[in-house]
Amino acid sequence: MTARIALIGYGAIARELVEHLAPEREAGVVELAGAVVRHPERHPSPPGGFVPIGEAAARDLVVECAGVAAARQHGPALVAAGTALLVTSVGALADAEVARALLGGPGELVLTSGAIGGLDLIRAAAQAGGLDRATITTTKTASSLVQPWMGAAEAARIRGLAEPELLFDGTPAEAIERFPGNVNVAVALGIAARGLGDIADGLARVRVRIVADPRTDTSTHVIGAEGSSGAYRFEIGNRPSRANPRTSALTAQAVAADVRAWLARRGHGAAGP
């Protein structure tokens, strides 16, 4: 049986996902059946063409790869309509009301680990009460951290940095509001660290640092965690996406793996463990 999948967003992640899913499309396991975007005229044509969100809701799976604001705008109604939703902009769940709606069903919600890893360990330790605190230090090229809310002078200063600079040190909720396209991974870490409690409990255990590095060509996430389960450190050095330097290329690869796991769960095809 063919699974019909719609995309929200048709930027770097969505287009790379289309390429990664070529084997499943050729085998007839997946049909990419349209993309929802705000400005079709600014995009190349996606497989299945541009569709309104109401049409996307009728697909077997909707994959959001459009941003935190788009996930908050469209996600709750899709899940309420019973549509399965795979969210890339995991930072959307830093808002408690949005998180409640997304986790409340009846549609299935899948959250990607995206540009990081090690969340299985963090989840297991936290659920056992063995994780007290975690940190994530995200380092990216200076220009990829410039945000629309920064003044022109601040943006130019960051683009012109000669040395690495700490741009942010605080909570995941604050980090995702200020850098929505850069630190969804910090909220994903907080969700894994929730243990058996609320997402807010997990987010409260995480401290986020964002570093602009004018000399790097890698997007790095260094995760530390500790508690009675042990002390852990993961260092992830990702190649940035060619199409969007804010985004690690691993993200679309992770989403493709999530789609394959979802297909296997729904009996649409085989996926390895």
Ligand SMILES: NC(=O)C1=CN([C@@H]2O[C@H](COP(=O)(O)OP(=O)(O)OC[C@H]3O[C@@H](n4cnc5c(N)ncnc54)[C@H](O)[C@@H]3O)[C@@H](O)[C@H]2O)C=CC1
């Ligand atoms: N979980 C993770 O590890 C990661 C998550 N992300 C998330 O994925 C998002 C997308 O990343 P990219 O593909 O690199 O961005 P991009 O900027 O290349 O593409 C974004 C696409 O979404 C569309 N879009 C924006 N707002 C929309 C809306 N309200 N409704 C419909 N379409 C809308 C844009 O027109 C564009 O087609 C990021 O903004 C970020 O939130 C990105 C990297 C890693």
Ligand SMILES: O=C([O-])CC(=O)C(=O)O
């Ligand atoms: O792709 C990355 O390295 C991380 C990222 O942008 C995000 O989490 O939003």
